[in-house]
Amino acid sequence: MALFDRIKIKDEKLRRFFGNVLRESTASAQKAARERRDDLQHQLSVLVAQQDRLLNLWLVDEIEAGTFAAKNTEIKDRIAALKLQVDACDRGKDELSDLAVKAFELSQCLAEKWVTAGFAEKHRLLEIVCLNCRLENTTLVPTIRRPFHILAEQPILKNGRGGGI
Numbered sequence: 001m002a003l004f005d006r007i008k009i010k011d012e013k014l015r016r017f018f019g020n021v022l023r024e025s026t027a028s029a030q031k032a033a034r035e036r037r038d039d040l041q042h043q044l045s046v047l048v049a050q051q052d053r054l055l056n057l058w059l060v061d062e063i064e065a066g067t068f069a070a071k072n073t074e075i076k077d078r079i080a081a082l083k084l085q086v087d088a089c090d091r092g093k094d095e096l097s098d099l100a101v102k103a104f105e106l107s108q109c110l111a112e113k114w115v116t117a118g119f120a121e122k123h124r125l126l127e128i129v130c131l132n133c134r135l136e137n138t139t140l141v142p143t144i145r146r147p148f149h150i151l152a153e154q155p156i157l158k159n160g161r162g163g164g165i
Contacts, residue, residue: 003129003142004110007151015108022104026097037089044082051075100147107151 009015051072058068106113110125117125130142144152 003144004114007107007110007129007144007148009108009151019101019104019108023101026101029097033089037086040082040086040089044079044086047075047079047082051079103147104151107148 009018054063054068054071054075057063058065063071106128110129114122114125126142129145129148131145132143134141134143
């Protein structure tokens with residue numbers, strides 16, 4: 001299908017290069033997210049330990065109830081804020097990175113999948129790739145979804161001399 005051929009990178013070396021860069025970038029982003037999550041978890045454990053020490057000081061009458069209440073509220077608020085940040089790190093980042101790689105890999109084999117697909121599968125492939133279609137005279141013109149539209153606007157790379165890849 002011509003639509004899927006527009007999305008596929010024809011040059012095998014460029015296709016492998018693009019896929020490798022995307023996978024490396026994904027791995028790098030996931031590593032950074034894990035490091036951020038680990039740092040937040042460490043900060044969280046430090047605050048929980050501080051909260052325990054504060055409680056122990058109050059239990060042995062080293063600090064007044066008002067001081068304990070104010071400091072405990074402050075620590076609880078900081079713990080809650082850190083938990084929100086940890087949840088934000090856990091949600092989405094790894095999934096989005098994996099999805100980018102899967103979308104690229106799918107885009108490179110759509111034409112082959114189309115040939116062997118049944119009606120329902122073909123419908124699903126069109127839903128994945130096309131946002132909308134409009135009729136211009138007698139031609140159906142698809143609006144390609146992100147991120148596939150970037151691939152359809154090839155060439156991806158040009159050298160500095162104005163030539164091809």
